[in-house]
Amino acid sequence: MDLFDDPLPPLDDAELRLLSPWLSPQEADDWLARLLAETPWEQPTVHLHGRDFPVPRRTAWYGDPDARYRYSGLTHEPLSWTPLLAEIRARVEAVAGQAFNGVLLNHYRDGNDSMGWHSDDEAVLGRNPVIASLNLGGTRRFDLRRRGTTRIGHSLPLSHGSLLVMSGPTQHHWQHQVAKTRAHCAPRLNLTFRLLTYPGERP
Template sequence: MPTVLLPLPDADITLYPSLLDESECAFFLTELTQTIEWRQDWITIYGRSLPQPRLTAWYGDPGKSYTYSGITMNPRLWTPTLLNLKAKVDALAGVAFNSVLLNLYRDGNDSMGWHSDDEPELGLNPMIGSLSLGGTRRFMLRHRFEKGLKHELELTSGSFLLMQGKTQHYWQHQIPKTRRPVSPRINLTFRVIY
């Protein structure tokens, strides 16, 4: 399988452009859209309470809860579809992920702001496996300390991005809003909760 190692300092990020083929992507996108128990949480930004600009869900092993931005998510049990996808990414990453955060971007107005996946329960050097299904979206990276260091790429349907090592210590990432028409997208970020 072709891979692209991103040429970024202080990072270990590998892109697998085609983990899934077109028919697999269409199947999994439909299946997850219809069967996942999606929710919309509220977050506080500069003292204002606002709905998150996307739908989310948290699945995983029992007891593997996750807290970010003041939101605690308790895992729903793995579905057969999620276990199928987990087996594919586990084999590629060489690790047994025990949880997954799903994000449903309904259109270009849905987004994810700048952040690092560096919560304590993810361990010292988190491994994050990010699988994209559906509409192509821009994935932007910026170095936390070297302000001129930036990078972006298009995450297409079926692509898998593996971030590991010290990446989360030095880099932030986001999925910005877009005005161009874009199909719904589901992103699954597989994680190990300690």
């Protein structure tokens, strides 16, 4: 397990790297402000048990022209890379040692916005995907639990300007979430870079 300034203890069957901070405060502030202003945010709905529910956050998917991404029953057509996102992608690729052809942006407006338990294990991401997660804005707790269990195995704060890279067998053995919280939270933006190994095909 290769860690930098990482508060995580060694986790079996996980490869995690956390750079915190990765960006200077000034650069992180600039990227946050520009992305919040420039992104055409959407709040899609998912159909569960005969009812439609809005996703509890705002989202946007950017990528190469054929990088269609399907998850949670939703198919996302890619928006074209902006100059800023292309710059961020190149910087993240240099650290992750991995090319990426898409990025999912999630905007958590306050503590009511969340992401449920899941693994990034869609077939289109390949056997051992590298997932690079850039965090801007308010700090939120990132929980990890071993698949097949209900107990949180570890939590860490993802702060302004930090970069978390998950790789190797992590997605096979671990799930993660960003839970709702009653604590005051500043708006948070998360950029999750991925490589779709079969762009355009639906898993």
